[in-house]
Amino acid sequence: MIRKLLLTVVFGTLSAIAMAQTITTHVVQRGETAESIATLYSITTEQLFKANPGAEDLFYVGLKLNIPEKKVAQKQPTATTVVPIQTDSASNTSKNAVVQSSNKPMLQSTKTSRREKSNLNIKAIAGVTFGTWVGKDFKDGKVTDDNEYSSTETKNKANYQFHIGAITDYYFTKNLYTGLGIVFNKTGYKQSTFATSGQYWVDEGSNYDMSENVTMSVSKLDIPIHIGGTYNISQDSRLFIEVGPYLSFALNGSKKRKGEHTYYEDGHSSSTEHISEKEKLDEGSLKDYNKFGYGLSVTAGISFKHFILQCTYQRELNKTIKKKKEYEQNILLSLGYEF
Known part of the structure; x- marks a missing residue:
C-alpha cells in the first residue's frame, strides 16, 4: 500500500506543467490606459508594471511596454491514483476506488501586439x-x-x-x-x-x-x-x-x-x-x-x-x-x- 502511494506522488509530481515566459511588446497609443492594455492581454496591471519598472510613474503615448504572457508546456499523460477505502470486516475483502485526475494544459492565447504608432x-x-x-x-x-x-x-x-x-x-x-x-x-x-x-x-x-x-x-x-x-x-x-x-x-x-x-x-x-x-x-x-x-x-x-x-x-x-x-x-x- 505504501509503495503504491509513493508511486502516485512521484508520478503526479512529474506531471506538473512547466511554465515559460515570453515577452510581447506594445506601444501605448492615444486613448489607452494601463487597465485597458492589461485587459487586452489578459494580465493584471501589477504584472504589467512589474515587467516595466517606472511605467507606473511615467505613462505616456508612445511608451514601449513589455507584455508578459504565460506559455504552457506540452500536455502530460493522465495520472491514475488509487485511494484505499475501509475494509469490510464481515467479508474481509478490500475495496479500492480508482480516481483519475486529468492534467489539462492551459491554452495559450495567441495575440499579436498592435502595430507601433507612426510618427x-x-x-x-x-x-x-x-x-x-x-x-x-x-x-x-x-x-x-x-x-x-x-x-x-x-x-x-x-x-x-x-x-x-x-x-x-x-x-x-x-x-x-x-x-x-x-x-x-x-x-x-x-x-x-x-x-x-x-x-x-x-x-x-x-x-x-x-x-x-x-x-x-x-x-x-x-x-x-x-x-x-x-x-x-x-x-x-x-x-x-x-x-x-x-x-x-x-x-x-x-x-x-x-x-x-x-x-x-x-x-x-x-x-x-x-x-x-x-x-x-x-x-x-x-x-x-x-x-x-x-x-x-x-x-x-x-x-x-x-x-x-x-x-x-x-x-x-x-x-x-x-x-x-x-x-x-x-x-x-x-x-x-x-x-
Missing part, C-alpha cells in the same frame, strides 16, 4: 470663420468734414463664413511636431456706411444723405505650415499650440453693395436712388485684388482622446488691395478629429 498624425477640421479686414485705409469711425456739417460714419463687422480641411503632423519628439495642411476657407468682411451733407444749404442739389451696406466674400485655399508643441493634462487629454506662416490663393469672390442715396434739389424736394451692385474679383474696385497672399497664424487648442477643439488667428502680411493699406484678418474656430 505621422492626420486630423480633419471644420468650423466657423470670423473674417474682417484691418489697416490704415480700412477703419471704423466717424469723419467730419471741414464745414462741420457733412460727415461719414463707417462700421466694420465680421463676416461669418466656414472652413474645412485636413492637416498632417509629424512628431520628431514626444511633444514637438511640425505640420502641413490644406484648408478651404471662406472669408471676407461686412461694412456699413452712412454719409450726410447735414443741414448746410449753400448750393441747390449739393445736399445728400447716403446709407450703404457692403458684403465681401472670398473663397480661398489656405496652406498652413506650422511647428507645434503639446502638454499632457492626463492620459486622454492634452493642450497644444502651433505657430507658423500660411499661404493662400483666392479661388473666387464677390463684393455686394446695397443701399440708397437721397439727393435734395432744394429745401423742399428730393430724389432717392436705390443701389444694388455686385462686383467679382478682377472687376471694378476689385480689379487690384491680390489673389495670392501670405501671413502668420497662431493656433491653440485642446484634444480629448481623438476629438479636437481649436482656435486659430490669421493675419495677412501682404496688402489685400494693391496700393491700399488693407489686410485680411481671420479667426477660425474649429472642431476636429485625429486619425
